[in-house]
Amino acid sequence: MNLTEYRHIQNIVRPHISQTPVLSSTILNETYGAKLLFKCENFQKTGSFKFRGALYAAQAKLSKHNVDLLTGHSSGNFAQALAKTAQFLKKQAVLVMPENAPSTKVEAVQRYGGEIIFSGNSPSDRENKMAEYLKINPEAVFIHPSNDLDMIHGNATCAGEFLEMHPEIENLIVPVGGGGLLAGTALARHSLSPETAVYGAEPAGADDAQKSFQSQSIVPSIAPDTIADGLRTQLGDQNFPIILEYVEDILTVTDEEIIEAMKDIYRFLKIVIEPSSAVPLALVRKQPRIFKDKINGIILTGGNIDFRTLAHLITNN
């Protein structure tokens, strides 16, 4: 993606998304011994950065093939993003979601007018149910939540805005699950600020991306075990080559370290985030050799967490 391509994508996405604010805290900077800037995608429409990707991917695909039906599978944030995208484009959205999806996410999808087909709880259950649906409805436009170049390009606008607002950023740190945000961030950096380093931050209990990066071939995510529910999925053939080429490193943190970082973000930034969003800050504390005394830009990816879950996580740990 060169700068002209980036500007084209940005022009399509920008009028319809929130230009989310960047927050910082003197106390957090002192505590972590680094300058920390937080791009607040928890304030993005639908509560996560996925709306950027979904909005761009849907428009890109519909411009080639204009149909009335958008579909995808998701455990939560992407379902909300695609449902709202469809509502905005006056299309229909059908989402495959696991039976154990939190009721707040299910209600949000329905509020945007999305139709839900429930599947079993594993990623492969969702994919199988999705394949069944697409066999019966071959006209539907399918969008993958992370392994889709248009999604990656739409996601890139988050880091793009961040770098244009703060060109001084030395390290960009983003959570890695399916890899769609990490790849988009790496592309934006490449176009706008090649000297900035991009790091992926991953839960130790779902370290398939780190293993993939080290072995240079995609390692599947088998039985991931982490509270960072948005980061349990695995990389794909569309985002992995980009990550291999443009990302500095992928590093992990434990769930205990994630919870400590969540508490700090709640207490000093005064905002509500989901556990996945706390992974990069946990990494800053864990790897002072890389991040100390540097200007670190962190993307807070989303804020879709049920209050009881948040209360339980923070008050019981």
Next chain:
Amino acid sequence: MNLTEYRHIQNIVRPHISQTPVLSSTILNETYGAKLLFKCENFQKTGSFKFRGALYAAQAKLSKHNVDLLTGHSSGNFAQALAKTAQFLKKQAVLVMPENAPSTKVEAVQRYGGEIIFSGNSPSDRENKMAEYLKINPEAVFIHPSNDLDMIHGNATCAGEFLEMHPEIENLIVPVGGGGLLAGTALARHSLSPETAVYGAEPAGADDAQKSFQSQSIVPSIAPDTIADGLRTQLGDQNFPIILEYVEDILTVTDEEIIEAMKDIYRFLKIVIEPSSAVPLALVRKQPRIFKDKINGIILTGGNIDFRTLAHLITNN
């Protein structure tokens, strides 16, 4: 306060405070049947708007009478604000705080280098202890947390920024406790946007300001009973005449209504606020005759709440 005076104050305050963001939510707008804009002073330095007033008041007073010691009494937010102000100005701060102040607020004051003298828990306990201290230390510059014209002028920059960013605001709604923010908001509105109406929102369990407004004479706050701990104090002779002249009305809501609004702000704005900050949104729901279908600007005054308290308030109500 005319526009020239406002610009003078703004120029002193602006370089040292955060230009806090304004957030909004489509779902909240739909739920409340109004356009709602939220000025997020929970993200202000020290976690509340009080830093604006403290910073301006300290500089205004020290410019006339340059001493090394700043002092004041506070149950929390003002103590943090004055301690940080003193740190910034390289002065000493001595704060009278109640013995039952939350440990997070006490720790924050100490982190900014403030010295604390504990008093009994009632406002009059604090005032008596403060008077004792000032008798022994007559050289100290005393700043009242709300009933001080310089505080009021510094606070005015919050509504000022808000109105300059969103001149379309039809109603400005702010919580009223001691009256320092309401008076400052009314003055800023008078200078910048005379057509905008200013409303005070007060807990029904501490409705002394409403009674004062209706009777046109200050009614003391006796045994206030509300979860909005920042709003239990009473109006004073400096802010009351301004409120009487420039404020449209002061209206009340119950604690149950405050908690409902807190939940909505947590869930849809994804931010952490203290109960006092939720009072204006509760008022929007309660008074559709005034606020429905209007563009309402709400100042979210602060975010200094212990997580366990927040969790308890929201999950048990």
